[in-house]
Amino acid sequence: MLKLKSFFGLLMRHPLSLAGTAITTAAAIIFLVFFSLDLAGLHGHPYVGILTYLVVPAIFVAGLLLIPIGLRQARKRAAPAGAELPVIDFNREVVRNRFLVFVVLTTLNVVIVAVASYKAVEVMDTTAFCGEACHSVMAPEHTALKRGAHASVSCVECHIGPGAGWFVKSKLSGSWQVVSVNLDLYPRPIPTPVHSLRPARETCEQCHWPQKFVGDRLKVVTKYAEDEANTEKKTVLLMRVGGIEGRVSKGIHWHVDPANRIRYRSDESREEIHEVELTGPGGEVERWFAPGADEGEKASAGTWRQMDCVDCHNRPSHTFHSPEQEVDRALQAGAIARDLPFVRREGLKLIRAEYADAGAARAGIRAGLESFYAAGYPEVARGRAADLDAAAAALFEGWSSNVFPQMSVTWGTYPNHIGHEQAPGCWRCHDDQHTSKSGRTISQDCETCHSLLAEEEQDPEILRTLSP
Ligand code: HEC
Numbered sequence: 001m002l003k004l005k006s007f008f009g010l011l012m013r014h015p016l017s018l019a020g021t022a023i024t025t026a027a028a029i030i031f032l033v034f035f036s037l038d039l040a041g042l043h044g045h046p047y048v049g050i051l052t053y054l055v056v057p058a059i060f061v062a063g064l065l066l067i068p069i070g071l072r073q074a075r076k077r078a079a080p081a082g083a084e085l086p087v088i089d090f091n092r093e094v095v096r097n098r099f100l101v102f103v104v105l106t107t108l109n110v111v112i113v114a115v116a117s118y119k120a121v122e123v124m125d126t127t128a129f130c131g132e133a134c135h136s137v138m139a140p141e142h143t144a145l146k147r148g149a150h151a152s153v154s155c156v157e158c159h160i161g162p163g164a165g166w167f168v169k170s171k172l173s174g175s176w177q178v179v180s181v182n183l184d185l186y187p188r189p190i191p192t193p194v195h196s197l198r199p200a201r202e203t204c205e206q207c208h209w210p211q212k213f214v215g216d217r218l219k220v221v222t223k224y225a226e227d228e229a230n231t232e233k234k235t236v237l238l239m240r241v242g243g244i245e246g247r248v249s250k251g252i253h254w255h256v257d258p259a260n261r262i263r264y265r266s267d268e269s270r271e272e273i274h275e276v277e278l279t280g281p282g283g284e285v286e287r288w289f290a291p292g293a294d295e296g297e298k299a300s301a302g303t304w305r306q307m308d309c310v311d312c313h314n315r316p317s318h319t320f321h322s323p324e325q326e327v328d329r330a331l332q333a334g335a336i337a338r339d340l341p342f343v344r345r346e347g348l349k350l351i352r353a354e355y356a357d358a359g360a361a362r363a364g365i366r367a368g369l370e371s372f373y374a375a376g377y378p379e380v381a382r383g384r385a386a387d388l389d390a391a392a393a394a395l396f397e398g399w400s401s402n403v404f405p406q407m408s409v410t411w412g413t414y415p416n417h418i419g420h421e422q423a424p425g426c427w428r429c430h431d432d433q434h435t436s437k438s439g440r441t442i443s444q445d446c447e448t449c450h451s452l453l454a455e456e457e458q459d460p461e462i463l464r465t466l467s468p
Pocket residue numbers: 127130131138141142145150153154155156157158159190191192193194195197310313314315316317318414
C-alpha cells in the first residue's frame with residue numbers, strides 16, 4: 001500500500017502526468033472489457049474491432065506518453081536551471097518501491113500494447129476493414145467481391161499475400177491511403193490496373209494451381225431478346241482452358257505454363273499492346289509488333305510487364321457487369337418475371353439512364369416501369385404490382401452493384417479482360433494484327449480459344465443432346 005501511495009504521489013506532482021494516468025487507466029479498463037467480450041465471442045460490428053484495437057490503444061499510448069512529460073515539467077519546476085541529471089539512489093526505500101511499481105505497471109502496459117497491436121493487424125486485414133471502414137471509396141470493389149466466386153476470400157489474400165516484405169509494404173502504402181482518404185486526395189474512380197499488385201504467383205497461386213489440367217469447359221450464356229416476349233437465347237461455347245497435361249501444355253492456360261514466358265510492352269492502361277515477346281521452353285524468342293510499333297520512337301514506348309493470371313483475370317473478384325448482363329441474369333434467376341411484356345428492353349433503358357444517387361435510381365426505375373405499363377399495358381400495371389415491385393428491386397440491385405456516382409464509377413469504367421465482348425480483352429493481342437518478323441500473327445481464329453457450339457439459339461440442339 002505504501003509503495004503505491006508513493007508512486008501515485010509522484011504522478012500527482014504535475015497535472016499532465018495526472019491526466020496521463022487517468023487517460024491510460026480509463027483506456028486500459030475499456031480495452032480489457034472489450035477484449036474480454038471479444039474473447040467471449042461477442043464480436044459485434046466491425047467498428048467495435050477498430051475501436052478496441054486501434055482507437056483505444058492509441059489513446060492508451062498517448063496517456064502513457066503524457067506521464068513522463070508531466071514528470072519532466074515537475075522536475076524542471078522543482079530544480080534550478082542547469083541542475084544535473086537526477087540521482088537514482090536505490091538505498092532509499094521510496095526509490096526502490098517506486099521502481100518496483102514502475103516495473104510492474106510497465107510490464108502490464110507492454111502486454112496491453114502487444115495484444116492490441118497483434119489484434120490491430122488482424123482487424124486491418126479483415127474484409128470489413130478494407131471494404132467498409134473507407135465507406136464509399138472501396139464500395140465498388142467490396143460490393144462486387146460479395147457477389148462473386150471469391151466472396152469468402154479476404155482482400156489481403158490477393159492484395160498482400162503471405163510473408164513479411166509485402167506486409168510491411170502494404171502497411172506503408174495503407175497508411176498513406178488512410179491519410180489520402182481523410183484529406184480527400186484520392187482519385188475517383190480509383191485507377192486500374194494496379195501497378196504495384198503483388199505477382200499472382202505469390203497470391204492467386206497460393207490457392208490455385210496453374211499446372212492443373214482443366215481441359216475443355218462447357219460454358220452456356222443465356223440472353224434475352226428485346227421483343228415483347230423477351231425471347232430466351234442460348235450461346236454454347238466449349239472453352240479450351242487446357243493447362244498442362246504430362247509435359248505439354250495447351251489451350252488458354254498455356255500462357256501460364258512456367259516453361260513459357262510471355263512479356264508485353266503496353267501503355268499504362270494495358271489496353272494498347274505494342275509488342276509481345278515469347279520465350280519458349282528451349283529459350284527461343286519470338287516477338288510480335290502492333291502495326292508500326294517497331295519503328296522509331298514507338299519501338300521503345302510504354303512499359304514492359306510479365307504476363308500472369310491477372311492479365312486475363314483482371315476482375316477475378318471485382319467483376320462488374322454490363323447492363324445487358326445484369327438484366328439477363330435477373331431474368332434467368334426469375335427475379336424479374338419473364339412474362340412481363342418488353343421487360344428486357346425497358347429494364348435496360350432504365351438501368352442505363354443516369355441518376356444522381358441511389359435514391360434517385362430506386363425511385364426513377366420504379367416510376368419508369370410503372371409509367372411504361374400504365375401507358376401500354378394497363379392490365380399489367382393494375383394486376384401485377386408485386387411483379388413490378390420485384391422487377392424494380394432487381395433492376396435497382398443491378399444498377400447499384402455497378403454504378404457508384406460518388407466514386408465516378410459507372411457502366412464500363414473497369415474493363416474485363418476475359419473474352420472480347422465488354423472490352424477488347426484477349427483481342428488486345430489476338431487481333432491478327434500483331435505480326436512477327438517472319439510474318440506470323442497472333443491468331444484471332446475463333447477455334448483457337450473455344451468451339452462455338454451454338455450461337456444465340458432458342459433451343460440449341462447441343463444442349464438437348466447433352467441433357468435429353
Ligand atoms: C481474388 C483476388 C482479390 C480479392 C479477394 C480482392 N481483390 Fe482487389 N483486385 C484484385 C485484382 C486482380 C485487381 C486488379 C488488377 C489489375 O487489373 O491491375 C484488383 C483491384 C482492386 C482495386 C483497384 C480498382 C479496380 O477495381 O481495379 C481496388 C481499390 C481493390 N482491388 C480493392 C479491394 C478490396 C477493398 C477488397 C476486399 C473487399 C479486394 N480488393 C479483394 C484482386 C482481388
